[in-house]
Amino acid sequence: MKNTDNHAVAQAVHDLGSALWFGGTVMGVAGVNKSGADLQQGIDRIRVASSAWKRFAPAQWAGIAATLGAGLQLTRVGGRRIALQKGFGTIGALKAGLAVAGAAATGYAAYSGNKISQVAEQTEARGQKLEVLDATQPTDQTPPELAKWQRRQRFAQYAVPVLAAANIACGSYLVQSYRAAATLKGVARRVLPG
Template sequence: MSSDSDDHVLAQAVHDLGSALWFGGAVMGIAGVNKSGADLSQGIDRIRVAGSAWQRFQPAQFGGIAATLLAGLRLTQVGGRRLALQQGFARVGAVKAGLAVAGAGATAYAAYSGSRIARLAEEAQRRGETVEVHDASLPTDRTPAEIRTWQRRQRVTQFLVPALAGANIVCNAWLVQSYRPVATARGVLGRLLPG
């Protein structure tokens, strides 16, 4: 096995594991972490439990994103000739890179939104106000306006993150399949004989 082949296998494995961690964590956050507080009786505790869980998971999630981005760069280097020779490879690779960067940004913004919700809830609690929420990302009609605004922002980004991470995984699947001999031949012929 050549060094390039070894690099490709290692980079692909790191990329796929990082993407799985990122996507799976985002879906688990929507389905579990943010909703789990609804089982508690007080709104402030509903926010605190989700905030604590996300704070503990954040290093792993951003590690998954870093693995996806860095291994993606390495995969681009290893597959460099395909960018020029194989029709569609560069376009899908560019879309994949854009999705990864946008997803990383959305993840960071979702984390920031969660921290703003937690900070605003704690400030309201210190002022003696009751913080009413259904769960960490879903307000009630009695949720303070500023918290409600940040919850709305977090709800949008919490669904955007797995959509972008999942689309990145789909593009990666297309790129991996393009290494099959028939796909490679079709892509090269498509580049050489357009139309």
């Protein structure tokens, strides 16, 4: 079989994985975590979000795995470009770093969400009334341990879509650098002085 620079399947898997990861996270922040505010009981506000995130987690991690796995394949097939085209390797390394940081932030957000759920259930089991605005927003009456995890979750839940979006933006730059004019310009900048 002839060796080509065609990487359409890897690019499609990467882009679909990134879209799933980014879109699902934005839906979670904008919808899932806030949806509990429509419920009467604080514990139910947390349970609804926790249940939704547990159901979505396999899809989200599949999106992340597709992004990382296909990203490795795209790096492998783009090896000559990394060596020859100025800027390609730098943006590729930045993109990889953003993907890994985004996956770590996703893991931390999931961990924080689990801690919120655990602390909320413990509070409920002790017969204490649980007051929260929604899954990530405490009130003045929220137990301090729960409020701490809600603040951490709120930070992580916004970091994840920002990192996923930056990863997608870097991917767009790299795809555009495959245009003939961009390739020639990048190679010329690499080999010509000044």
